[in-house]
Each structure stands twice: as C-alpha cells, then as structure tokens.
Amino acid sequence: MMKEMKRPERGKSLFRFAAPQLFYPLAGALAPWFAGAAAVLTIIGLWLAFFVAPTDAQQGEVYRVIFIHVPAAWMSMFVYLIMAFWSAVGLVMNTRLSFMMARALAPTGAMFCVVALVTGALWGKPTWGAYWVWDARLTSQLLLLFLYFGFMALTEAIEDPRRADKAGAIIALVGAVNVPIIYFSVKWWNTLHQGASVSLTKAPSMAATMLAGMLVMALASWAYTIAVTLWRVRPLILERERHAEWVAAELDALEGRI
C-alpha cells in the first residue's frame, strides 16, 4: 500500500485504498503475509549471521551484533521518514488514513531506535571500552528516540484527534531534518562511530556473506515493520471511524468473539 500510494501513474484506482473502509480489510489480509515473510527472513538471516558469515579478522565474534544493529538503525531512520511522508500527505491532502499510518508507525520506529542504541552500547563496550560516548552519531540517534517519544506523547495527549494529527505531523516533519544528520554524521564530524558499512557507490568492505546476512536481516525488519504497522492501524481505524456504518457491521461480526 505504501508503495502503491506513491505511484499514481499505475492507475487512480489504487487511491481507493486511501478510504479507511477499503484499507481496513486490505491491511488485515496483508499483515499475516508480511509477518510470515519476516519470520522466514529472520531464520535465514540468523543462519547467515551465525553459521555462514566468517569471524571478523579485527573484531572477532562480537561483530555479529551488527546483524541486528545495522538493520535496526536503518529501520529507525526509514520509519521516521515514512512517518514524515504520511504526515506531509495528511497535511496536504487532508486524508485521515495518512495520519493514522503515521501514528501506527511511531512505536515500531521507536522500538528499532532502542534496539540500535542498546545493541550499539553492547558492541561498544568490548570494542571501544565504553557503552556510550557523546559523539555526533550516537547523540543524533538518541535525539531520534526523543523525537519518536515526543510524537507519541503529543498525539496521545491531545484529545481532539484532528489537532493531535496536525501537531504530530509538525513534529514528524521538523524532526525529519535529524535523519540526514544521523546518516551523514560520520562523514561531517570526526566521530568515534565508524563510517557507513554499506555504500551504493563503493565496493563493500566486508565479506559477501556478512553483507548478505545484514541485508536479509534488513528485509526481515521491513517485513516485520509492515506487518506490525498494519496490525496496529486496524483498531485505530475502527476507533476513528466508529460512527461509520461499515464499522458497525464489522463490530457485529466481532460480537461475542472478543
């Protein structure tokens, strides 16, 4: 759905899924497939990470933390950008579902941000001798976590959903400036954190099997994020659209089963 919305040339008909009534069953139908894909990719990724990728010549075995650290850090940035994208769409086109998507994404983005920070600390202790240093990469990543928390706290705290949506959208859009700062911090400043592990312009500096493991884990994270976001947005849709006829019919079907 996320991709489809960005490609209007494939036919305006895809825009019909911007209607909560149509998106609700679509999300329900798609989520298990993405969850299944996430599970399978995680198993393949972990197998590559622990049984195929070689020991790192410099770091030994502790480097195996990167198979979750790097994908989690990527996801924490991507998810924020997607949140900002949906917020912008919501502000410009006034589509309710866009704001609901932004809200459904935030907790998963925050979760990945915590994973990136914690696994980074656990890798940093044996490698750098410190769990934490205030370098530009780590500090801007910590700021990202506070932006996620700020978005969630603000949208939860404001009673009127339309005002909450707008306030959240502003945090999402303003905070998006921080994402390129995180990404390029290792270039712009002299950070203790190492440079990019994977670059589109340079040949990979690591063994092909290490790279493969990291990319498979990144795909698993994408599939997981999509599944969880779809699951999270469904009850949000029902709550926000509770006055609509189709929600009453949906609740009829659920009566006695919850």
Added chain:
Amino acid sequence: MQWESWSAFWQMGGAAPFVWGSYGITALLVAGELIMVMHRRKDALRRLLRLRRARAGGGSGRRAFEEIVE
C-alpha cells in the same frame, strides 16, 4: 560452519554476554511489541463493543445508535 563445537558457539569467542545480550534484548523488545499490539487491539475492540451495547441499551441512546446503523 564457523564453530568447532556447540560450546564454542555459545561462548562467541568470549563475547557471549554482548552478542547474546544484544540478540536477547532485541527478541524481548520484538515479543513485547507484538504482545502490546495484540493487547491494544483487544482493548480497542472491547471498548467499541461496550460503547455500542450502551448505545443500543436504552432510550434516546438507542435511537441515536439506530440512526448510525441505518
């Protein structure tokens, strides 16, 4: 295969607390998030069903609810 034995695998070249700690905490966070998502879904649905029953229950509430349904 990278490992001489299973015990070598679990020891992770001496980095076991850091490697397994990282994977363990991640697994807990993912499991926690999934549980929270399911929990919030149930909460939301229960609340909506309760609201609906209350509306269907009595007097003017009933009429208001029927207006919504029809």
